[in-house]
Amino acid sequence: MGALKQYLDLFNSQRRAIDAGSAGALNAARDLAFEALQGRELPDTGVEGYEKTSIDELFSPDFGVNINRMQLPCDIAAAFKCGVPNVSSLLAVVVNDHFVPSATLLNNLPAGVTVMSLARAARERADEIARHYGTAASLQSPGTALNTLLAQDGVYVHVPAGVKVDRPIQLVNLSSTPVPMLTVRRVLIVLDEGAHLSVLSCDHTMRDSNIALNSQVIEVIAGPHSVFNLCDIEESAAGQSRYSQLYINAMEHSEINVGGMTLHCGTTRNEYRVNILGQRAHCQLAGMAIGSDSQHIDNSSDVTHSAPHATSRQLFKYVLDDQASGAFEGSIVVTPEAPFTEAYQSDRNILASSQARMHTKPQLLIYNDDVKCSHGATTGQLDEHALFYMQTRGIPREQARMMLMQAFMAEVVDTVSVDAIRDRLRYLVERRLAGFDASCSDCQSCK
């Protein structure tokens, strides 16, 4: 306990510098965040909901925070070899927590669509940001409050009413630091009525980077009848930590499809908080974790239904090898205001080694009687009979294992609605399961 103090001290002594590196609504929100953190601690494993990942411990190393917005050197060109081919020419690049306009390619953006630095947006379009910033994220979460306290930059995406962005926008997050660093990233995505948007977000760690903790808060406001797809692929490295919190406000008739795919990481904690505020909204939330060595992956989801006739699906799958450990905590909450809800959740896990660990806690909190809700969770191993059958057909055991694992993960891959991203993801998953690094043949950016 007590990791929070160093950041509060930092805030108190460096408030001016923090404000100077940012603008408008981001600065205005800090006071509320500071207040919300009074008397609080970052949760450790003794706190319900954080049993397997101590946020306090994640934040306790003596990290530097790039308050003065120094440009750290980063060979962005090398990183681009990880770019998703055939997917997009719409690219936004963030190095650590710094939006890099020079590397950003947004030539063919449809008229009226904005993709820009959040800090710049807060300066130039203050009202717009003030209207949305912090409306989905909850300061009740100490992690989000801390992010709000220190966040200086990130990405702002806005799609005006009725505009359909036909190609996915790719957000590339690169981690590259010479010293241990806490990066505080903030993303705000606003879809007006009837807007369509697909986002591919990917995390990479540059090869020579020191250790880092990425604190990320993504806020999505999905207006009425909007369609929002997000595929978040993490390909960082051992020693890297990630604490990502995604908040979505889903208005009536909106369609949300979110996938969180953890392929390589050190310690990862992802929190998904979907608030269904409008009737007949639909939310699909999928998660995949492939863990080996001593990776730790903790996904926590919470889909809250506060409006009638909405539906939600959650699907999370883990394959854990070596000493990898996984945790999943998923909730479906149905409030009294949400009759005729249909909400399902499924969590399936495979332990591929005797040292792997899995902790599962699917939850239902139902305050309404006219609902159909269920959850299912299993933890087991590959089907021996299937393996045997494949071997009798001449497929070597190792290859048979691989095929079964790929088939196991295919269900998650198939939830991705953008064809090109889905194909790319399938390729990455196949390579990952086969034990290859995700890196391209001459890649400099990721290990």
Place this chain on the structure above:
Amino acid sequence: MEQEVKDNNNSVIEDVTGSEYKYGFTSDIDTDVIGRGLNEDVIRLISAKKGEPEWLLEYRLKAYRHWLTLAPPTWAHLNIPEIDFQDIIYYAAPKAKDGPKSLDEVDPELLKTFDRLGIPLEEQKLHAGMAVDAVMDSVSVKTTHREKLAELGIVFCSFSEAVKEYPELVKRYLGKVVSYKDNFYAALNSAVFSDGSFVYIPKGVRCPMELSTYFRINASGTGQFERTLIVADDDAYVSYLEGCTAPRRDENQLHAAIVEIIVENRAEVKYSTVQNWWAGDERGRGGVYNFVTKRGLCRGVDSKLSWTQVETGSAITWKYPSCVLAGEGARGEFYSVAVTRNYQQADTGTKMIHLAPNTSSTIVSKGISAGHSENSYRGLVKVAPNASGCRNYTQCDSLLLGSKCGAHTFPYVDVMNDTAIVEHEATTSKISEDQLFYCNQRGIPTEEAVGLIVNGYAKEVMNKLPMEFAVEAQKLLSLTLEGSVG
């Protein structure tokens, strides 16, 4: 027309859930109570009143000192009003002259009480198939059929008697499964426990009758802190039943019990509970706080422990009967029906802790919520690194009868072995209009149809109860739900 049917359904539901609690009477029995409050002197006084040996007093004091360092648990999905532990009477006993030698010496008012509860203590009236230990407030009133059981070497007596007559057995097993350090309420119980039942089944003996304890809170302002210890030696078998009621009062009474069970090689223990403490009135006033620690240690090879519970009473229930599966091939079972209505709150479930290879467990939990109640299932399935070949199947279903109640599921699954197969399934729904309509169409009135559907829903658990109890429990279930379908 549809509206009419709906209104009709609603009134039926209200009738069903609105049924009266028939055990809410108080008996005018001369009771020996001590003053309110808790301190070391109170513990010494309780111990002295029971004529306990020094080691037991030491145990109580150790537990009390540890309890002082603890705070009540807050993690459950319960809204527990603050409890003033200094405002509770920790010992209350029906006055008797040196303990009754025969039934004639027992206070007739007391006998009447148990008769009204349907628990006749006169042996000739008893079912041949059941031995009863009746506990009123803090002490055991009467244990039946002891002689017959003694012939087989079975010990079935009140806890206080066991301390006097079998001190070495009690000393060997007390606190071995639920340590006084286990949790806040376990520590409190270990400090102030008054009575309870003690059962020892020797090697190779199959207990020929159901053993049963009947708990009754009578005195006002008291807490009940009983302790049950069951030991089944190698190849033994016993089926044990527990029932409980309390008078209607506007105050909240605390019941913090401990049940410890030890199951040796190839032995089997079946523990059934029909919990019907006073649940508070329709506006949520009064009722018993039922904060209970129940745990069994299956330390023998191929040992088996089965918990069955029908929970209909208590204002607040906080209870997780658990199995520690430490012997190879051990098996744990948990079958539960929990009904909450009015302003009742229940957070109940089980823990299955797989420590040894090839252990298996089954959990079937059925929750039924009505009125403004909150009903949660909370369970843990844990597979230790060395426990290979383990198997668990968990099913927990919730039925909602009304739009203002809550049904929640909190299963924790911790797997640290790659050969384990652990499955969890949960569903939440209400009684569908279609089902009701189908029954109506076949000439079954709505109220009956609801009873049928609920009983069908709970059948999987009810089937696990011993015969006499199953009938009783089914009646209780339909009675409890009388008028609550919506």
